[in-house]
Amino acid sequence: MTEDNIAKHGKKGTFQISCFYVGEALCGIDIGFVQEINKQVLLTSVPHSPDYVVGIMNLRGKIVTIIDLGKKLGIESTANITDDTRIIIVNSKQEFIGFLVNKVTDVVVADRENVSPAPSNIKGVKGKFFQGVYKYKNKLVAILDVEEVLENE
Template sequence: MALQEAAEHLRALQAEQATFTEQRDRKKSSKQEDVIYHQWATFKVDNELYGVDVIQVKEVLRYSEITPVPGADSYILGIINLRGNVVTVIDTRRLFGLMSNEPDDDTRVIVVEYNENEVVGLVVDNVDEVINIPQKSVDRAPNLAGDESTKKFVQGVCYHQGILTILLDLPKMLQSVTPVDASSSDDLF
C-alpha cells in the first residue's frame, strides 16, 4: 500500500513539475517574441556613423566617374549609368551641410531604392556593416539645433556596441531632394 501511494505521489509531483516547466517555457518564448530586430546598413560620413534600412539598399559600388548635370543643385554630383539605368548621385556631405571631400579608395556609392521606379546613389566616405538593432533600442532623434532640413532626415539614434549610430529616414530624405512629380508640372503649361 505504501509503495502504491508513493508512486501516485511521485506521478503527481512529475505532473506538477511538467506543468511548471511548460508555463516557464511559454513565458520565455513570449518574452523573446516581444523583441523585434531591424537591420540597418551602416556607413560613415565625416567620421559619423549613419544607418539606412537595409531593405532599401540595392547595391554598393566603388566610386567611379560621375557625369555632371548642368544646373543641378549643389548636392547632386551628377548621374551614372548602372546596367542601362540612369542613377542620380547625391553627395551626402553636401546634403548634410559638410565640406566636400576628395574621393579615395574607401569612398563608395550606395545605390538605394527611392520608390518603385527610381534608384538614387549616395556617395559616402566608407561603408561599415549591416547591424541588427532591437526596435526598443532606437531612441527618438534629439531636438537638434541647426539646419531644419537635416533634422527631418533623422529617424532615430541608438548605441550599437558603444558607438552612436544615426538612423536616417531615407524616404523623407530623398523626397526632400527630388523634384516634384512631373505630372504636376504639366499643369503649368
C-alpha cells in the same frame, strides 16, 4: 523609437542597418532600402543641377542620380574621392538614387525597440533627416530617413 515611427517604418522586432560615415558622423540605412553598395565613382556631371547632385551613373542600363550625402545633410562634402568612398544605391519610389559616402562599415542587427528618437541635431545635421539613433559598440548610429533626405528631390 516613437510609436509613430514604429508604425511608419515597420513593426516591432529586429532589422538590419547598413552603417557608413559621412564626414565624422556615423550613419546607417535600413537595409531594406539598399539595392547595392558600389565602388564605381565614374560619374557624368549634370549641368544646372543642385550643388549636392554630383552626377549620374549608368548602372546596368539604369540611370542613377548620385547625391553628395554630406552636402545634402548640410555637413562637409563627401566629394573628395578616396579608396574608401562608396555609393550606396537606394530604391525610393521606384527610382534608384545613389548616396556618395566616405566609408561603409558594418551591417548591424538592431532591435526596433532599442532605437531612440533622433535628437534635434546630430553632428551638425538636422534631426529631421533621421528616424532615430541606435547604440552599437559604444557608438551612436544615426539611422537615415531616406524619404526625408529625398523629399526635395
